[in-house]
Amino acid sequence: MAGITIVEIAKRCGVGVSTVSRAINDHSDINPETKKRILEVIKETGYVPNNSARNLKRTDAKCIAVLVKGITNPFFTPMIQIAEQEAENRKYALVLRHVEAYEDELDVALELEKEKRLRGIIFMGGSSRHSSSKIKQLNVPVVFATIGSEVSEKLSKKEYSTVSVDDMLESRKMTEYLIGLGHKKIAILSEGSDKPSIVKLRLEGYIEALKANGIEINKNLIRLVDKRIYSMENGYQTTKALIESGEEFSALYCISDVLAVGALRAFADAGIRVPEDVSVAGFDGQDISRFCVPRLTTVRQPLEDISKATMKLLFDIIDGESGHRHIIFPGELIEGESTRKRS
Amino acid sequence: MAGITIVEIAKRCGVGVSTVSRAINDHSDINPETKKRILEVIKETGYVPNNSARNLKRTDAKCIAVLVKGITNPFFTPMIQIAEQEAENRKYALVLRHVEAYEDELDVALELEKEKRLRGIIFMGGSSRHSSSKIKQLNVPVVFATIGSEVSEKLSKKEYSTVSVDDMLESRKMTEYLIGLGHKKIAILSEGSDKPSIVKLRLEGYIEALKANGIEINKNLIRLVDKRIYSMENGYQTTKALIESGEEFSALYCISDVLAVGALRAFADAGIRVPEDVSVAGFDGQDISRFCVPRLTTVRQPLEDISKATMKLLFDIIDGESGHRHIIFPGELIEGESTRKRS
Numbered sequence: 170m171a172g173i174t175i176v177e178i179a180k181r182c183g184v185g186v187s188t189v190s191r192a193i194n195d196h197s198d199i200n201p202e203t204k205k206r207i208l209e210v211i212k213e214t215g216y217v218p219n220n221s222a223r224n225l226k227r228t229d230a231k232c233i234a235v236l237v238k239g240i241t242n243p244f245f246t247p248m249i250q251i252a253e254q255e256a257e258n259r260k261y262a263l264v265l266r267h268v269e270a271y272e273d274e275l276d277v278a279l280e281l282e283k284e285k286r287l288r289g290i291i292f293m294g295g296s297s298r299h300s301s302s303k304i305k306q307l308n309v310p311v312v313f314a315t316i317g318s319e320v321s322e323k324l325s326k327k328e329y330s331t332v333s334v335d336d337m338l339e340s341r342k343m344t345e346y347l348i349g350l351g352h353k354k355i356a357i358l359s360e361g362s363d364k365p366s367i368v369k370l371r372l373e374g375y376i377e378a379l380k381a382n383g384i385e386i387n388k389n390l391i392r393l394v395d396k397r398i399y400s401m402e403n404g405y406q407t408t409k410a411l412i413e414s415g416e417e418f419s420a421l422y423c424i425s426d427v428l429a430v431g432a433l434r435a436f437a438d439a440g441i442r443v444p445e446d447v448s449v450a451g452f453d454g455q456d457i458s459r460f461c462v463p464r465l466t467t468v469r470q471p472l473e474d475i476s477k478a479t480m481k482l483l484f485d486i487i488d489g490e491s492g493h494r495h496i497i498f499p500g501e502l503i504e505g506e507s508t509r510k511r512s
Numbered sequence: 513m514a515g516i517t518i519v520e521i522a523k524r525c526g527v528g529v530s531t532v533s534r535a536i537n538d539h540s541d542i543n544p545e546t547k548k549r550i551l552e553v554i555k556e557t558g559y560v561p562n563n564s565a566r567n568l569k570r571t572d573a574k575c576i577a578v579l580v581k582g583i584t585n586p587f588f589t590p591m592i593q594i595a596e597q598e599a600e601n602r603k604y605a606l607v608l609r610h611v612e613a614y615e616d617e618l619d620v621a622l623e624l625e626k627e628k629r630l631r632g633i634i635f636m637g638g639s640s641r642h643s644s645s646k647i648k649q650l651n652v653p654v655v656f657a658t659i660g661s662e663v664s665e666k667l668s669k670k671e672y673s674t675v676s677v678d679d680m681l682e683s684r685k686m687t688e689y690l691i692g693l694g695h696k697k698i699a700i701l702s703e704g705s706d707k708p709s710i711v712k713l714r715l716e717g718y719i720e721a722l723k724a725n726g727i728e729i730n731k732n733l734i735r736l737v738d739k740r741i742y743s744m745e746n747g748y749q750t751t752k753a754l755i756e757s758g759e760e761f762s763a764l765y766c767i768s769d770v771l772a773v774g775a776l777r778a779f780a781d782a783g784i785r786v787p788e789d790v791s792v793a794g795f796d797g798q799d800i801s802r803f804c805v806p807r808l809t810t811v812r813q814p815l816e817d818i819s820k821a822t823m824k825l826l827f828d829i830i831d832g833e834s835g836h837r838h839i840i841f842p843g844e845l846i847e848g849e850s851t852r853k854r855s
């Protein structure tokens with residue numbers, strides 16, 4: 170039966186060519202009975218599918234997508250590197266898509282799903298609350314990495330996975346570290362958005378720590394950047410405004426290292442010494458925290474572990490070896506040179 | 513003629529289904545005569561191609577790829593953002609692929625081209641010399657962004673495009689700026705690889721400047737990092753080794769801002785003041801150069817202009833409105849706080 174074509178196969182099975190194609194390429198959008206029949210006919214005839222077309226389809230089929238919100242954040246760089254490596258090890262193509270600030274990452278995922286034959290989606294960054302109906306619409310497993318453990322209030326946690334640190338807890342620990350150094354007037358740089366996010370969780374951790382230690386919340390010390398928390402410029406401008414407001418504080422806790430680097434610059438420009446005059450702390454444990462002058466006191470997130478666990482979990486779910494899970498990694502408080510006992 | 517299928521069209525034209533598909537999807541791999549005939553038959557029959565399949569193919573067809581070498585470099589972030597925006601404006605899908613250090617970006621491009629229906633490729637980062645035969649094998653136009661203006665010695669410059677600054681000239685200008693401040697013992701942090709690259713061009717610019725000013729080259733002052741020039745850790749370790757070598761110098765020029773940030777940290781750890789004891793200069797003009805303490809003297813590359821020009825040029829070539837071109841943007845020497853007149 171040499172030279173048989175896909176057209177012949179389609180005729181024999183009484184189906185269209187596209188249905189044969191779907192059967193060959195292991196497409197989900199086909200009646201299982203029909204697929205079985207087609208594959209039997211293919212076996213009988215010895216038909217060899219056109220290889221290049223098949224590979225093209227296959228590339229589309231075995232694919233996972235990584236959707237990253239916040240492209241200006243070097244934070245995700247090591248995570249993406251590991252994701253790419255792990256995908257390659259599994260012979261999956263990896264589609265990396267940056268989600269713009271104005272886009273809803275779930276809408277982007279739903280759109281991507283139509284275009285590509287996805288097997289799974291990883292979300293990095295962005296909102297930590299999503300529409301349950303949109304998550305349900307996705308036909309492939311989703312894992313949210315570094316964006317908290319509760320992504321939808323309405324949806325059962327059995328319908329999605331998360332891998333992250335406990336942002337509220339780690340933030341509370343950092344605030345309590347500053348309190349332990351004798352600081353009571355602790356300012357915070359956080360984000361102004363009303364949307365639930367890990368940033369909000371970090372702000373809540375700060376408020377919890379103050380309350381638990383009997384320190385009154387001073388709203389004038391809670392400073393919100395406009396949008397991007399991974400912008401040095403935002404850290405600089407917001408700290409400058411805080412200094413110029415004349416409000417007293419002995420420590421500034423920034424909910425990202427990038428904001429903290431901008432803060433260090435603003436203090437330098439104002440002739441305020443860190444840590445002699447004011448203590449500064451960050452969050453994330455990015456490279457810059459080890460190299461800026463002074464070195465930052467920060468909470469290190471184990472990003473490599475988080476990324477590896479995310480990939481393993483996603484592939485386990487795809488392979489039917491695991492259900493959805495919620496994995497929490499501990500953060501590590503790193504003592505730098507930017508904080509000291511209140512004098 | 514309602515209900516006619518692609519199989520019918522194929523029969524009428526005496527070709528295979530895949531050929532009809534190629535004609536519909538404007539694929540390059542088809543005889544123009546055959547394509548014309550197929551499209552005429554399609555018009556006659558009123559056949560409407562299956563939309564979802566067609567869109568899927570189209571997504572693959574109208575696509576450009578951006579290949580980035582050096583993912584740890586935030587340098588490319590603003591360039592990628594602009595590329596994504598411009599691609600969307602043109603209704604092209606953008607495939608972003610990070611090239612690992614051990615991979616040849618041309619091999620990756622050739623591989624991508626097989627899998628995807630690419631219309632054009634942009635290379636960012638990596639080597640500035642490539643095999644002419646590999647470039648010739650690519651069936652789509654290529655633009656090299658920020659990697660020099662001569663990418664292949666053997667290949668005519670009419671066969672590829674480049675958009676960049678003149679790395680050798682800009683580097684020479686920075687070195688001459690330091691010489692103008694009275695520095696004669698100027699150390700440099702560059703890359704150790706033998707491969708031609710913009711990094712090599714920057715090193716050549718440094719050597720040219722010294723020679724033109726009658727300053728003898730001291731090999732002990734040319735310090736090469738192992739691999740990644742966008743690693744603060746590499747900048748730190750290499751500067752530390754330079755300090756410990758006891759070799760005298762009054763200025764250190766780092767061929768990337770990221771290396772310079774590591775250098776600033778190494779000087780701080782050694783109790784050496786910048787710029788009082790030593791001047792430090794960077795290259796690139798990244799965000800960190802404006803926020804580190806002290807602010808870096810650096811050469812700013814106009815990355816937004818470069819990225820916009822790259823995209824416009826690629827689309828112009830795709831649309832047949834331009835041949836290959838080589839566009840050079842001027843850099844801007846920014847005087848920070850990290851350099852001063854030699855005392």
